[in-house]
Each structure stands twice: as C-alpha cells, then as structure tokens.
Amino acid sequence: MMWSMNTNNVMKQIGVFTVSALLLLCSVTSCHGLRAAHRDVREIGIVNVSGSNLEVFWIHPETKKHTLISPSPYLKPNDGFTMGSYVGHQFSIRELPSPRTKRCINGPDSTTCGRAFFTVNAVEKQAFHIGEVLEVTIKDTVTIDDETILQDLPSGELSDCEAIALETIESQQHTTNATHPMDTTQLIQRMTKCVEETVTQQMIHANEEIKYQAQLRTNLAGLLENYTCADYDLPSTPALWTEYWNHTDLAVERKVDVLHDRPASKVHVIQNFISKAECAEMEDTAERKLHKATVADGKGGSELSPNRKALQAGIRIPWRKEKDGNLLTKISRRGFYYADH
Secondary structure (H helix, E strand, O other), X not given: OOOOOOOHHHHHHHHHHHHHHHHHHHHHOOHHHHHHOHHHEEEEEEEEXXXXXXXXXXXXXXXXXXXXXXXXXXXXXXXXXXXXXXXXXXXXXXXXXXXXXXOOOOOOEOOEOOEEEEEOOOOOEEXXXXXXXXXXXXXXXXXXXXXXXXXXXXXXXXXXHHHHHHHHHHHHHHOOOOOOOOOXXXXXXXXXHHHHHHHHHHHHHHHXXXXXXXXXXXXXXXHHXXXXXXXXXOOOOOOOEEEXXXXXOEEEEEEEEEEEEEOXXXXXXXXXXXXXXXXXXHHHHHHHHOEEOEEEOOOOOEEEOOOOOOEEOOOOOOHHHHHHXXXXXXHHHHHHHHHHO
C-alpha cells in the first residue's frame, strides 16, 4: 500500500497536517475519548480527481457541525492529503464554482455545485478518491495515475473545457504540493477528452430532443386533422405568394396561391384548374368505384385512418382517346404539365 506523495516537501506538509488534524479532532471531541478509542484510529487519504476545486469538512458525530479540514484555500484538482481519523467518522465534500467561468461541473446543473458525503470504515488504510459528479471511490493508495485523471475529467460546455485547461496550467505553475505534476501531453489529452465527451453529450441531447419534437408533431397532426375536418368555417392558410400559370390547352391564365413550399412537400391552390364539364366527367367515372380513403402507412403501402373522412377512387386514364379530346386525358395532361413546369 503506497501512502507517500511525490516530494519530501509534500511529506513534511502532510505530516504537519496529520498532526494538526488529530489535534483538531481532539479539541472538538474529547482527548480521553480518543485515547479510549485508539483501536478505531485509521489513517485516511483524500484525493481530488473531480476536475473542480473542493472543500472537505469533518462532521461532528453529536452536534453535526461541519469543520473545514481541507488545505487552504481549497483542495485543488489532482491534489490530496492524508490525515488521522476514526472508524465511523463522516465527512462532507462541497464543490466550489470555477473562478474563471463561475460555473459548476459536478452538480445537477451549471449553476448548482455538487455535494457528497463519505464515512470512514474499518479498513486499516483507505484513500477516498473524489471523482466525476463527486462520486467517492475507496482505493488503497493516494497516488493518482494517468488513467484516473483522464477518466475523471468531467464534461460540460466547450467553454468549460477551455477553463479547465487554463486552470490546470495555473494550478501547476503556482502549487508546490501537487501529487501528480502534469506535462503538456497530458494536458492536451485532458482537453481532447473533455471536448469529445462534451460534443457527444450535446449530440445525444439534441437527438433526444429531435425524437421528442417528432413525436409531438405526430400527435399534434392527428388532433389538428380531426379539428380541421370537423370545422368547415376555418379560414384557409394565407398564401406565401401568388403567381400565374398558362397552359397550352386553353388560352387561360390561372392564378396560383402557394400556401406551403418546402423541398419535400408543397401545397399550391390553382384557380379554375378544371372546367365544370371535366369535373362532371371525373365524378361520373369515379362514382361506381368510390371507397373509404386511405393514407400512406410509411412502408410503401396504404391503410385506413379514422382521421380521414373522404372517399376515393382510382381512375384509369384512357390515353388512347386523347386525340379524340377525352376530358379525363385533358385533366391528367394538365396536371403533368403543371408538375413539370
């Protein structure tokens, strides 16, 4: 089991801090009680691999008062300390907002900082590694390895990734008790991982939102379809624009109102598209073939829908009679011309 830090200076500081922590616990409880419970003494380590600055508090077992025990001004990322404690002692962890972005990255949202608790157990030596979302993992060493650093890097906004990198550089430049100095390669790896995880989470969130919006539109479409079919007094959609179209079979300029225009769907209303005689011919031909109208089933076929109230019929166009002036062929040819114009 490894409990040493990386430098002699750190070991001296930890030794002083351990004695101070014991004196603190002695002053807030009872030295006699501590001596009586000597068999429950445990040496513990607390390591910050959460990516945030943290404060660590000891919770008095009787008064529940929280006493700050982490190094001043706070426990920095990739830093840690050891201290003496007792089985059953409880500690709380509080995340501090980023000094640069004023945001939290381990709480339920960016404006709420994370909090967590842990309790000393009966293991002789135990190191509490505080990771992403302040999840506490108990290990047998306070040493921070490269793999742990990379895995415990939290994700958030892309601006957070930049802030984490800058704060890491500043922290390494000004601190003398970091347990794991970071080189340029590790910093780039941290930044890359943060960006990858951030973009991934944003894409997952966007995909979930798209699915939700699609389902919402599908449900809303059925309600609107029933409503519009039931209310004959609803006004028509105002035209996006109006244009005019001429066809070769008649020297008539037809007014066209464009109500909807998208690459996959268009709605054009053409005034006087067919004559009264053409309409009567189409009705007479379709009357004996009318049946309940269907809708597309999304699989290349069709199905009945309770939302559709109309009747429909399929009419075979007698193209061999087009030269004779058949009215059905005129309607069909005009439709082809408009679609292709």
